[in-house]
Amino acid sequence: xxxxxxxxxxxxxxxxxxxxxxxxxxxxxxxxxxxxxxxxxxxxxxxxxxxxxxxxxxxxxxxxxxxxxxxxxxxxxxxxxxxxxxxxxxxxxxxxxxxxxxxxxxxxxxxxxxxxxxxxxxxxxxxxxxxxxxxxxxxxxxxxxxxxxxxxxxxxxxxxxxxxxxxxxxxxxxxxxxxxxxxxxxxxxxxxxxxxxxxxxxxxxxxxxxxxxxxxxxxxxxxxxxxxxxxxxxxxxxxxxxxxxxxxxxxxxxxxxxxxxxxxxxxxxxxxxxx
Amino acid sequence: xxxxxxxxxxxxxxxxxxxxxxxxxxxxxxxxxxxxxxxxxxxxxxxxxxxxxxxxxxxxxxxxxxxxxxxxxxxxxxxxxxxxxxxxxxxxxxxxxxxxxxxxxxxxxxxxxxxxxxxxxxxxxxxxxxxxxxxxxxxxxxxxxxxxxxxxxxxxxxxxxxxxxxxxxxxxxxxxxxxxxxxxxxxxxxxxxxxxxxxxxxxxxxxxxxxxxxxxxxxxxxxxxxxxxxxxxxxxxxxxxxxxxxxxxxxxxxxxxxxxxxxxxxxxxxxxxxxxxxxxxxxxxxxxxxxxxxxxxxxxxxxxxxxxxx
Numbered sequence: 392x393x394x395x396x397x398x399x400x401x402x403x404x405x406x407x408x409x410x411x412x413x414x415x416x417x418x419x420x421x422x423x424x425x426x427x428x429x430x431x432x433x434x435x436x437x438x439x440x441x442x443x444x445x446x447x448x449x450x451x452x453x454x455x456x457x458x459x460x461x462x463x464x465x466x467x468x469x470x471x472x473x474x475x476x477x478x479x480x481x482x483x484x485x486x487x488x489x490x491x492x493x494x495x496x497x498x499x500x501x502x503x504x505x506x507x508x509x510x511x512x513x514x515x516x517x518x519x520x521x522x523x524x525x526x527x528x529x530x531x532x533x534x535x536x537x538x539x540x541x542x543x544x545x546x547x548x549x550x551x552x553x554x555x556x557x558x559x560x561x562x563x564x565x566x567x568x569x570x571x572x573x574x575x576x577x578x579x580x581x582x583x584x585x586x587x588x589x590x591x592x593x594x595x596x597x598x599x600x601x602x603x604x605x606x607x608x609x610x611x612x613x614x615x616x617x618x619x620x621x622x623x624x625x626x627x628x629x630x631x632x633x634x635x636x637x638x639x640x641x642x643x644x645x646x647x648x649x650x651x652x653x654x655x656x657x658x659x660x661x662x663x664x665x666x
Numbered sequence: 667x668x669x670x671x672x673x674x675x676x677x678x679x680x681x682x683x684x685x686x687x688x689x690x691x692x693x694x695x696x697x698x699x700x701x702x703x704x705x706x707x708x709x710x711x712x713x714x715x716x717x718x719x720x721x722x723x724x725x726x727x728x729x730x731x732x733x734x735x736x737x738x739x740x741x742x743x744x745x746x747x748x749x750x751x752x753x754x755x756x757x758x759x760x761x762x763x764x765x766x767x768x769x770x771x772x773x774x775x776x777x778x779x780x781x782x783x784x785x786x787x788x789x790x791x792x793x794x795x796x797x798x799x800x801x802x803x804x805x806x807x808x809x810x811x812x813x814x815x816x817x818x819x820x821x822x823x824x825x826x827x828x829x830x831x832x833x834x835x836x837x838x839x840x841x842x843x844x845x846x847x848x849x850x851x852x853x854x855x856x857x858x859x860x861x862x863x864x865x866x867x868x869x870x871x872x873x874x875x876x877x878x879x880x881x882x883x884x885x886x887x888x889x890x891x892x893x894x895x896x897x898x899x900x901x902x903x904x905x906x907x908x909x910x911x912x913x914x915x916x917x918x919x920x921x922x923x924x925x926x927x928x929x930x931x932x933x934x935x936x937x938x939x940x941x942x943x944x945x946x947x948x949x950x951x952x953x954x955x956x957x958x959x960x961x962x963x964x965x966x967x968x969x970x971x972x973x974x975x976x
Contacts, residue, residue, distance in 0.1 A: 399774040403760065403767070410762040410799075515758040515815075517724035519775050520748040657724045663685060 392524055400529025418495045425487045426545030427552055434556035437476045451475040473560035480553040481568055488574055489582060493615055496538030496583050500590040501607040502600050503530045513660035527652040534587050546575050573633055581640035588647030595654045675700040675823055675854035676721055681730030683716055690716040692878035701852040705865040707965055708875035714858035718825045722747050735822060751821035755828045757812035761801035765811050768800060776819035786814040790840055806837035824848055826857040866961045874968050881972050890959040893967045897934045898957040902926040908949035915940055
């Protein structure tokens with residue numbers, strides 16, 4: 392396998408994506424909505440001191456009181472409003488870090504192989520000296536990068552929003568926390584890879600992009616739910632268990648990708664092996 | 667190390683490939699000498715595209731043997747494809763990218779320097795549009811770009827699958843010029859087409875395909891000698907009624923009006939006597955034109971003969 396050719400396949404896919412405004416503008420809006428706009432609005436409300444804020448702070452306080460003691464002790468802040476803002480910023484939006492990249496990468500991945508067949512460019516790839524694994528890895532990287540890039544940029548912007556809106560309550564910038572670093576660096580990537588291994592497998596087998604997207608939605612939904620639950624838990628308790636979950640996810644992802652790579656065959660790129 | 671070029675650049679023997687219940691190739695035998703131009707003729711569904719796909723190893727055979735440049739495409743497919751250029755029936759270009767991006771992508775895959783991109787585009791008169799998105803290209807421009815991409819790495823074998831379909835005359839000529847140029851440089855070329863006139867004059871070998879097998883193959887002159895045994899002469903006269911009984915003249919096999927009178931003779935030796943007879947009968951001939959055997963005549967005659975034999 393030649394990694395320069397893998398990167399060539401990935402680069403051309405990313406370039407096509409960059410040229411497709413109808414794809415990346417909605418996806419950027421999605422990331423902006425979840426990482427910037429909603430947090431900004433919610434944190435503005437929580438820290439505003441208004442009647443609506445008081446009610447929200449009271450409700451969040453009720454939720455926090457119901458948590459186990461060790462978890463509750465992790466919530467920082469001297470006042471109920473500060474504790475509510477901290478809880479909201481650190482805990483409640485954690486699953487967004489999984490949902491956004493999964494959504495973006497799924498959308499790219501569902502199209503990437505079947506799209507080559509639909510556009511007729513699969514014929515070019517099939518006649519090229521690229522190996523099937525090089526094509527697969529290139530497609531994987533091209534699907535992974537937009538989702539993770541959106542997450543990385545979104546994570547940076549989200550950190551900025553949280554610190555700008557809430558740090559005043561603590562006298563210092565406190566975000567990202569160790570749990571968030573663990574989530575972004577260790578847990579999110581394998582979950583995206585697991586979802587993509589399934590989606591690329593589907594994309595190489597179905598007849599149309601529409602079918603790939605429908606199938607991808609179905610197969611990625613359980614992964615999103617699982618990752619949602621796991622990410623919430625990790626933020627509350629970033630312990631060795633969290634690291635273990637990430638490690639298991641990496642193993643599953645690697646096995647899934649190895650299995651998925653076998654689904655991409657030249658005949659499928661030509662569209663003649665779908666029976 | 668690159669293996670030495672064998673005498674046969676491509677050979678297929680008893681190759682079978684099915685799609686479900688359809689036998690796309692049914693015992694195909696094909697031998698393409700190195701440095702030759704072979705034209706695969708045949709109607710849609712004859713198996714031409716499947717043959718091209720088997721040659722590069724993009725498709726797997728279900729039976730038989732395939733050798734390309736001495737290699738088995740199913741085993742050494744990557745090397746075969748590295749030394750092969752393909753122009754598919756549809757140009758297979760990335761519409762959202764520029765012509766430059768498309769060619770650079772191919773250059774990177776085949777390990778060709780980017781400096782080769784512009785000369786390749788210039789060769790096909792498409793350099794002026796390299797900055798434009800391919801989605802805005804005309805059919806002719808797209809085919810020219812696909813041709814530039816196919817020869818970017820100077821392949822030993824060039825496979826052209828219906829390369830002139832939908833092209834304007836200028837673009838068609840560019841394709842034929844490319845074939846002549848590459849053939850002159852010793853490259854092996856296989857061209858699939860059902861447009862007979864474009865294969866005229868460039869084919870070293872013609873293979874008539876039908877129902878997944880080669881019905882007849884050989885040099886055009888040999889095939890013409892075998893199948894076009896009765897020459898045709900096109901005739902016309904000032905008063906066409908004077909040609910009414912040509913079909914009954916000695917040495918005439920048949921005569922039919924198609925713009926002018928197309929007369930099929932037993933041999934060309936009978937033509938002087940026929941002319942003398944017609945003139946003696948008062949015909950004022952305005953046209954007597956023996957037809958050189960064309961690929962089109964050959965194709966239809968071969969089809970007719972093979973059907974009759976079945």
